[in-house]
Amino acid sequence: MAFFDSLREKAVSTINSVLQDKKTPPGLTKEQWFCREYSLPDGEVVVAENAAEVAVISDFSTSAYKDLNNPEGRIYLTQHFIVFRDAFDRRNCSFTLHVSTVKKVERLPSKSYAVALAIGTQSKLTFTIYLVGLRSDSEKFAQTLKTVLKRNLPNVKKLQPFVQTCYSEYLLFKNNISSEKIESVPPGGLGLLFKFPGNPKELRDKSKMKLWFDLFRVDGRNLSLVKTPMFYRLIRVGLPNRLRGELWELCCGSMYLRLDYQDEYKEILEKNLHKKSLATDEIEKDLNRSLPEYAAYQSPEGIERLRRVLTAYSWKNPEVGYCQAMNIVVAALLIYMSEEQAFWALNLLCDRIVPGYYSKTMYGTLLDQRVFESLVQNTMPMLWDHITKNDIQLSVVSLPWFLSLYLSSMPLVFAFRILDVFFLQGPQTLFQVALAILKINGEELLKTDDDGSFISIIKDYFQVLDQSAHPSSPNPKYRSITKFQELLVTAFKEFAIVDDEMINTHRNKHRDTIFQNISSFVKRTELRNLPKTVNISSDTLSVIYDRFYSVVQSSVTVGSGSSLMDFNAFRTFMSEICRWVKPESDSGPEDTVFLHHLFSNWDTEGQRALSLSDLVSGLNKLVEPDLMTMITNFFDLYDYKNKGKIDREGILQISEDLLYVTNPWKEGYVLDDITKQAIENAVADEVYKANAARESNDGEILIPSQMDIDKPKFEGLQVERYLQAASTFIQRAFEYAQPEEEELLIKDLAIDNTISHNAALNPNTPVFLNLPTFRMVILADETYELLFSKTLRESIQLDTPLDNKINSMRNLRDMFDGLLADGRKVANKVRRRMDSAASNALHSNNNLSVNSSDNTSLKSGKSKIQEEEEERDDDFGVISIDEKDKDLLLGAEAQVLMDPTVDNASRTNELKKFHDAEAAAGKTVHKFEGDNLIEFET
Amino acid sequence: MSFPNPATSVKLVLLGEAAVGKSSLVLRFVSNDFQENKEPTIGAAFLTQKCTIGERTIKYEIWDTAGQERFASLAPMYYRNAQAAIVVYDITKPASFIKARHWVKELHEQASKDITIALVGNKYDLVEDDTEEESLRKVSVEEGKGLAEEEGLLFFETSAKTSYNVNDVFIGIGSKIPEAASAGPNQIHQTNNDGRIDLTSDPNNRPRAAGDCAC
Ligand SMILES: Nc1nc2c(ncn2[C@@H]2O[C@H](COP(=O)(O)OP(=O)(O)OP(=O)(O)O)[C@@H](O)[C@H]2O)c(=O)[nH]1
């Protein structure tokens, strides 16, 4: 491979310099561009090149031809082709010779040239190549050719079956020109069975056939053919029916695909037999609606072929699938081509000639319509003015021309003539013809003032294409020129300047706008089709949409992206909106466990990827404002089998995940409401003290600009509270986890209650946690209750702007600044204190102290919170739970959460156990904190 | 009053899933014709037809769009400035009804605010002689009516094949479109400059729905 690699490197740099005057269209590498320019299959790479003079001789060459000067140009060698093009006039001589057709290479003695090679082909042509330039370069070229030929040997066996399918070969064989034995008539289009469109006499099909026959004899055919001026001339006058298919595929290069992948068409069909998809459904709808006036498409034979080619393509390229207009194009191709030929031509058409025309967003179509408009503007400014002034939608007329390659617009015979040139010259043909149509009808069109008459002028024009362009001319020769001929001349002469380069320039200019329009359309549609999300507003959905596509990196506009989010993208997404998700750079595998959980839970289709709708539904659950629903949602994450219970593994997982999710608070860089309230109170106390000291009665409250608040203390309290919550959770969860059903019996029989109790903690005993118990355990802890009612929800900022990531490191300093900045809040609190001081003049000072660091002071702080929160009675979060309240709470819970499988007795039992555990928990907190916690953290 | 009225031009767009019969409805309305195998519309087609409602002549400028999903991104180009829209579904294809719902939403969001929309369930001929037990019908009249009421649309069931109710759709739309529509939405209910009274602009004067039709 190294051999090719080094050559390849060199070749690329040479091509770059050769082609530097030609701009490579954006999105194409130089290699791709080379393949397109010469109609080679993608992947061909120039491995050697040289300046050369070329002479091509066949047994049938006329002497006149032999006397011509040898064409000069560059010869390129790729893995499978020898390519040459006359440097001065590409139409004078060019060839694309498949190396499989090379029968022998001889080195000719030559004085004037460094190296001269004679290449003999299967088509009985002799290409004499005189390499010009440094001898060493020429030698290298010759050497490389040898290597290329050797490497290609395995491919040579494909040649025989292939030539059997070429009508050109059959034609020569039948006329005893070629020794290549063609066993049977090569497969062809439906025209063979149902007649070709048009009158063969009028089309002078026989004469055309004869001319091509002569050309094949002299210039070769299919895989080894020299394109001479005659070749182009014969294409311009229209191809003969029987050769049309083969010449189309030769001109566009789909022939090489058919050669390379000989069984693929059949295999695709076999593999997908009876399979259905959206595309196949869409195809079915249109089978009877494709060129219905042509006899073949009123018969099963025609419909079947059409179905097979369209579905095979939809399986081969699911991103395109099927687009209306493809049915018409393929139906037309199939008149002249075998199924396989049509299949590969369709491939090349969609991939290369008119990319994006049939894609899911049809960006290519939209773009080229825009390009067409600006070409009209540039080449026919008067007409363009008229069109814009009258608000005429040009694309209504022109879009079908491009999309169905004129096949649905003009009588088929004419459309096929345009196709003949189109396959040779590519998309510029479509533009040239379109411009010519407007130009020829310009005068009439200028008289119109609405879309209706504009369209009907052109419709009428298409119906009279066969009539004389100059019916009243005295000159009979002039009179015999048809409107169609006039159209072609105008298109290819007057608009010859509209070439690929110009089209590409215009495409580049408009691409962004078109893509933007498409994106906003696609976005609107996708958002509209999302499932309902009660917790997420439509504005937020729009932000989520943008973020989704910013991480998924599918190309929405080209309509190719699968638009699914894999885990890594999901993680990036979440890290941008959640406080508890660290960016990929500073996190380890343990950080992804919870995310994996969410991911697989939201992945409704089980495709290891989330669609936008999966994501949105998942997020909707995650920001649930209702406490009970939120707890249920969280429970469901671990209830894999939907059995309403979570096993030991699951319980451990929950506790680990809770630890993970609460990291920002546990580590003290984000504060929850409990801490905030405590701090606000402390601040209020300070202010109150300061104001009380002033002894002023004017009712004005001065807020000091500086204040001494023991920040680390609050941080510490919060950290401690979260650690405590975690340890309490795991302890209670196992305490109240219930043994499996069978175990219950054994447990009932057990004499010693404490033993069975311990059994739950024994890792060998299967236990499970059901939803009511899980709720109970969560609600029993104020920190976790707050977590589910508020903290978690608020730690996810779905509407974080795209260019902004959530700040997970907000620190205490901000918090204080914020408090002081929002003076009113503090002022209210202070005023409250003043009021209560006034009524309770004596002993408030001690109570308000928050400076002592023991637990009781925090509690007293909390009761104040409760008092102050009463105004906002919808807020679950900050109700502190003391021993007395707990009973009440559990009583109520027991009612709401009645689990039908648990009878009353067991519920009382549960309650009792709960209280026991509470007591036990109180005793064992320290132990837990010390040992177990670490175990869970790792 | 005996002068021939100048025709009011009304831009009308047809939307709906592929093969529900949009082009066929237009063909029936414009040429009173029907084709068994109509080629799919590529991009859009444009046709005009005059229609007399009472004393008034409306010249419909009809934009018949392509139905396949991917052509949807072209649709804004065609419903731009439309005063009326016909959203078509096939009463034997439930998916086409869902699509119709989407189109209605899209129009409400994106098209002119005062656009008149008719919801049309086509291919009525296919269910005409169906028995209770065995019916090709997949979208009930109630569902169609429901959506129409919800979204404030006219509603019809039609057959382009038998021409059942087809003209009624266009007459219905015409009656609902205020005479001065092209002059701007503010002039609804007002008398015209030339003193003629607009008899048809009462928004409560709904045209007959499919069920009530005598034909
Ligand atoms: N039985 C029946 N067939 C209909 C009716 N209307 C249309 N069709 C058939 O349904 C098929 C599609 O009709 P079109 O009018 O082309 O549908 P369209 O909505 O314009 O389709 P697109 O252009 O692809 O969006 C054709 O084969 C019609 O013959 C109808 O009322 N009854």
Ligand SMILES: [Mg+2]
């Ligand atoms: Mg149509």
